[in-house]
Amino acid sequence: MNILNRIVLFGAGMVGATFADESVVREILPSKEESAWLEIDWKTDLWEARKEAAQSGKPIYLWEMDGHPLGCV
Amino acid sequence: MADRLLVFANEEVQELLKEKFVPVAADDWYQRRRKDRVGEFFAKVVDQSPRKGNHTKQGHYVFTATGKLLGFNNNRGPERRLKMMRDALTAWEELPASERTMVVPAPGKNDEGFHRELPEGGQIVKVFTRCLEEREGRLQKLSAEKIGNLSAVDHLWLRKEEIMKLEGLIESGGGEISKDLSLRIARFHLRDNTRGEPRDWKKEEVRGCSLKVDGRGNVTGNFLIESGDGKMGYQGMIEGVITLREGRLTKFDILVIGNHWGHSRYTGGARPGRNPMGQVFRLSEGKKESDRIPPQAIRWAPGYWEPEK
Secondary structure, eight states: OHHHHHSOOSOHHHHHTSTTOHHHHHHHSOOTTTTGGGGSOOBOOHHHHHHHHHHHTOOEEEEEESSOTTTOO | OHHHHHTTTOHHHHHHHHHHOEEEEEEHHHHTTOOSHHHHHHHHHHTTSTTTTOSOOOEEEEEOTTOOEEEEEOOOSHHHHHHHHHHHHHHHHHSOHHHHOOOOOOOOSOOGGGOOOOOTTOEEEEEEEEEEEEETTEEEEOOTTSTTOSOEEEEEEEOHHHHHHHHHHHHTTEEEOOHHHHHHHHHHHSSOOSSSOOOOOOGGGEEEEEEEEETTOEEEEEEEEEOTTSSSEEEEEEEEEEEEETTEEEEEEEEEEEEEEOOOTTOOOOOSSOEEEEEEEEEEOOOSGGGGOOOGGGGSHHHHHSTTO
16 A cells, blocks of 8 residues: 555545534435436336236336346446 | 436325336346346337337336336436326336236246345345545545445345354454455446446456454455556445354444545546545345345455455
């Protein structure tokens, strides 16, 4: 870890505002508004969705992205 | 990420999805490659859409359990999406009952090359990442109009034997966390995914990563990760606490604060220079399907589990 020791990690302001401060954690976590899309009961298995659609008499809505839409970014 | 806030947080979209549809989300990287019944069914749907013949199959599809496509679009914004959903529902209503449903057979064996599951006894840690800026003397999320101001999420997977090893380490008074685990965290989870899908760090780009736990479960660490040309990197400190009981994690609270810089192919729009970024690791019980999404980096499964490869 010598290389890390040689490098100044942060400006003084940042260090004072980090680990002991729970407010930083709150800033990082998603807000209620940002989490609203999770109020939808997303399934992640297409075959299970197909079975439920057949049983419930509903069509399937598929959100397909390169990188999982629920957990990549 | 824009869809999450612009479309799927929209009350009308939510109401329609909850009442009239079976919503499902999937990673196209796996799904378009699967050589099994799931992959065949998906290909049948895609071949009726404008994505037929395209490399990517990304988008929003509405279809029946029998595989008949009723709607497709790949536009952002709730209005066009709502129109597609309503048009698809109209098409659904016009279908004869025999085309709406069927007896769905068993899915058969998964194509293990393109299917990932948490190993038995494993546990999930959610990893939240957000770009920060210093305002009023403290670190805060970026103001709303800035690119990449949203909190991103990924998942760290831990194997049963790694969890037990952690418990043993703490019980013995602490020490350096195993290289496999610290390098997995560094290569695949200490990264900026706030504007898109980042590339994995190469082993040699992790120029330093120290992660220690003491006998009370207190975690400390620091790291420097940098691309060979120095154009992209992340340097910071790690602090937190891990608790376990009878071989199971009961807490995994980690805070990472650092400076990040640069971008990779799909994460353009980074702020110029070195800027603060924060990450929070939190244990998940994995009760919701959205908690059990595989780590983004586990596409290359051998490398994820053995990051020194």
